[in-house]
Amino acid sequence: MSIVRPTSGQMTRRLIVLAAVIFAVVIGQTQVLLQWGQSPAEFAADSDATLKVAGYAFAIWGVIYLWLVVYAVRQVLPGTGESLLIHRLGWPSVGALLGISWWVVAAAFDWEIATIVLIFGSLGVILIPLLANAGAIRALPRGDRDRWMTVWPLAMLAGWLTVASPVNLITVATGNGWLPEALSPTTWAVLAVVVVAVVALVVTQRLRTLAYGLPIAWGLLGAFVAEQARNPLLAYVALAAAVAVLLGVIILTFRLRAGVERTTA
Numbered sequence: 655m656s657i658v659r660p661t662s663g664q665m666t667r668r669l670i671v672l673a674a675v676i677f678a679v680v681i682g683q684t685q686v687l688l689q690w691g692q693s694p695a696e697f698a699a700d701s702d703a704t705l706k707v708a709g710y711a712f713a714i715w716g717v718i719y720l721w722l723v724v725y726a727v728r729q730v731l732p733g734t735g736e737s738l739l740i741h742r743l744g745w746p747s748v749g750a751l752l753g754i755s756w757w758v759v760a761a762a763f764d765w766e767i768a769t770i771v772l773i774f775g776s777l778g779v780i781l782i783p784l785l786a787n788a789g790a791i792r793a794l795p796r797g798d799r800d801r802w803m804t805v806w807p808l809a810m811l812a813g814w815l816t817v818a819s820p821v822n823l824i825t826v827a828t829g830n831g832w833l834p835e836a837l838s839p840t841t842w843a844v845l846a847v848v849v850v851a852v853v854a855l856v857v858t859q860r861l862r863t864l865a866y867g868l869p870i871a872w873g874l875l876g877a878f879v880a881e882q883a884r885n886p887l888l889a890y891v892a893l894a895a896a897v898a899v900l901l902g903v904i905i906l907t908f909r910l911r912a913g914v915e916r917t918t919a
Contacts, residue, residue: 660736667744668729674751675726679719681755691762697769698821701829705821705843706884711876714814714869721807722751728803739800742787743780747808750780754811766826773822777815780808781857788860801863809865816853816866817873820846844891847874851895858903867903871896 660668685693692700695709725747728734753776760768784791784805794801824846827833833842854870874896881889 658736664736672726674748675722678751678755681758697761701825704828704839705824706880707876708879725807737800739804746783750776773819777819781812792862806865813866813869843888847892847895851899854899855902858906862907864907871900
């Protein structure tokens with residue numbers, strides 16, 4: 655990858671990335687500290703009769719925020735050049751960061767339709783560029799800073815949103831009686847779990863990074879924990895999906911990526 659000193663326009667974009675990360679962290683922490691409206695976990699629990707995720711699973715936001723701070727701060731350091739991935743993922747990351755920030759506000763005030771639009775929009779705006787640059791991501795050496803400080807934070811965010819988006823949709827649909835009666839609520843929940851697991855494996859096959867699949871496995875495990883007593887069938891489907899995703903992303907990342915990297919070395 656060619657590394658060049660960023661232009662003034664590129665530096666402006668980097669500062670906007672930093673501002674967007676700060677905004678996302680501040681919004682999230684302000685809601686927690688001041689307790690205005692519902693927390694994300696409370697919003698998810700409001701109508702979780704169909705599909706529930708254990709509250710502890712939302713602690714992953716702390717890890718994601720921390721990695722996003724690393725991603726943003728690195729970009730404004732004088733010695734960080736304008737790599738291909740920093741350049742191509744910069745503006746999409748701003749869109750995703752603003753989306754998750756306003757999602758916190760929408761969830762706090764129970765603006766249900768807005769939460770669906772924001773969370774699926776945030777997922778799409780970051781996952782599509784990641785997939786579009788899959789070749790460049792696969793070609794990164796294992797120790798490359800772009801792999802750890804650009805791909806990892808953004809892929810982790812995309813992974814968690816892949817779990818959170820259908821849960822958000824099902825939660826709102828359940829609360830408003832919008833779930834189609836053609837299938838039972840349990841069948842809809844099982845279908846959502848299976849789709850999430852399949853998406854996790856398909857995307858990981860393209861990106862070859864653990865960062866995308868690990869948050870998905872974590873979220874599916876959270877569904878298993880939450881549903882054990884209430885819906886054992888759904889719980890064990892979620893557990894099987896979590897194990898399949900975890901094993902699948904490990905195999906896809908370490909057994910396939912190495913061959914790609916040797917051919918590009």
